Amino acid sequence: MSYSVSRALVDAFYKAYATREADKVAPYIHDDVEWTISGPVDFLPFCGTHRGKANVLDLIEHQVKAVLRTFSFVPDEVVVDGDQVAMLSRQSAKRTKDGCTVSYRVANIMRFCDDKVIENLSLIDSFDAVEQVLGQQLTLPCDARPDDGALVTV
Amino acid sequence: MSEAVPRGLVEAFYKAYAARDLAKVAEFIADDVEWTIIGPVDVLGFCGTRRGKAAALDMIGRQISETYQVVSFVPEAILVDGEWAATINRLSARLNADGRMIGFRLAHFLRFRGGKIVENQAIIDSFDAAEQVLGQHLSAPCGAPVGDGELVTV
Numbered sequence: 026m027s028y029s030v031s032r033a034l035v036d037a038f039y040k041a042y043a044t045r046e047a048d049k050v051a052p053y054i055h056d057d058v059e060w061t062i063s064g065p066v067d068f069l070p071f072c073g074t075h076r077g078k079a080n081v082l083d084l085i086e087h088q089v090k091a092v093l094r095t096f097s098f099v100p101d102e103v104v105v106d107g108d109q110v111a112m113l114s115r116q117s118a119k120r121t122k123d124g125c126t127v128s129y130r131v132a133n134i135m136r137f138c139d140d141k142v143i144e145n146l147s148l149i150d151s152f153d154a155v156e157q158v159l160g161q162q163l164t165l166p167c168d169a170r171p172d173d174g175a176l177v178t179v
Numbered sequence: 180m181s182e183a184v185p186r187g188l189v190e191a192f193y194k195a196y197a198a199r200d201l202a203k204v205a206e207f208i209a210d211d212v213e214w215t216i217i218g219p220v221d222v223l224g225f226c227g228t229r230r231g232k233a234a235a236l237d238m239i240g241r242q243i244s245e246t247y248q249v250v251s252f253v254p255e256a257i258l259v260d261g262e263w264a265a266t267i268n269r270l271s272a273r274l275n276a277d278g279r280m281i282g283f284r285l286a287h288f289l290r291f292r293g294g295k296i297v298e299n300q301a302i303i304d305s306f307d308a309a310e311q312v313l314g315q316h317l318s319a320p321c322g323a324p325v326g327d328g329e330l331v332t333v
Contacts, residue, residue: 063284063304068319102288102300104265106258111265113288113300130217132286132302134256134267146267148286151306152219161320165222165313 029107030137036103038142039112043098047086054078055141064151069158072151110135120158127157181262184291189257189264192289192296197252201240208232209295218305223312226305235299247272250280264289274312281311 034053041049060081064072071088075081097117104111110133117128129150136144156162188207195203214235218226225242229235250271258265266289271282283304290298310317 063307065306068306102263102265104258104260104263104288106260106265109256109258111258111267111286111288113265113286113302130302132288134265134286146284148267148284148302148304150217150219150302151304152222152309153305155306155317159319164318164320 027107028138030105030110030140032103032105034137034140035105035110039098039100039103039114042085043096045085045096047082050085051078051082053141054081055138055143058141058143058145060084060142060145060147062147062149064149065155068155069151108137110137123160125157125160127154129154129157182291182293183261184259184264184294186257186259188291188294189259189266189289193254193257193266196239197249197254199240199244199249199252201236204239205232205236207294207296208235209292209297212295212297212299214238214299214301216301216303218303219309222309223305245275247274247281255284262291264291277314279311279314281308283308283311 038053041053044050056078058078058081059074059076061074062069062072066072071084075084096119098114099116100112100114102111102113112133112135114131114133115128116131117126119126130153131150132148134146134148135142152163192204192207195207210232211230212232212235213228213230215228216223216226220226225238229238250273251269252271253269254266255269256267264287266287267284268287269282269284271280273280285301285303288298288300288302289296306317
């Protein structure tokens with residue numbers, strides 16, 4: 026029978042993940058993990074694909090602690106199906122530099138193996154995240170206007 | 180206790196949605212649906228929340244056909260858990276205005292009731308989507324620091 030991750034383990038994982046403490050998160054991360062965050066690397070350096078447990082733990086703990094004073098991670102929805110998990114969450118942080126609060130939505134689509142995360146894809150509202158990190162609105166092309174016919178759908 | 184949605188029903192919805200068969204899509208949408216696309220409303224006009232079946236179908240159908248043609252919409256993973264389904268998808272489309280191709284991944288979090296969708300929350304890499312729709316790279320305001328250690332986490 027194929028592997029299925031339990032909801033209890035998923036709950037334990039995201040509670041550990043919310044702490045952003047490597048020693049608490051580490052037991053849930055597979056050695057061969059591939060952790061991808063979709064977003065503009067030029068503005069949000071953490072975006073891209075991080076391979077291997079050490080790299081992922083470094084991302085989660087060290088880079089974050091260097092810049093964030095507080096953190097909140099609240100899953101609104103958690104969908105568990107076999108070895109896959111999808112979470113839609115709201116994340117909040119206070120920038121160490123100036124205390125400005127950053128808050129945006131994120132979806133984590135994960136695959137577990139042997140009760141550890143072996144694959145993660147994070148989709149964030151990256152436009153919002155970039156503007157909040159910069160503390161300013163992005164500069165748009167001068168002819169870019171709302172409702173000008175440029176539309177995609179999801 | 181809430182009613183579990185059958186996987187076959189979710190798959191049937193996505194078959195209709197991928198084909199942009201609006202008549203069939205309508206069969207899966209509840210009259211009181213709340214359809215939210217997380218993203219910058221002032222840049223991507225389709226973002227925001229639409230309430231009611233007519234508004235949701237208008238967004239899915241009319242606005243799309245006026246602006247682009249979907250080349251493909253491929254669910255890469257479909258998770259089903261009780262009344263919830265979550266999907267990760269890859270969309271490709273051709274903009275009507277200039278024939279440019281756009282493509283990105285998106286996640287849906289759908290809640291069903293009585294075999295119909297009563298809630299959808301969609302999340303995309305909105306920075307990437309905005310750049311593709313606008314056809315230009317977005318830039319930081321003059322003087323805005325980029326890559327200086329400010330970091331949020333996902």
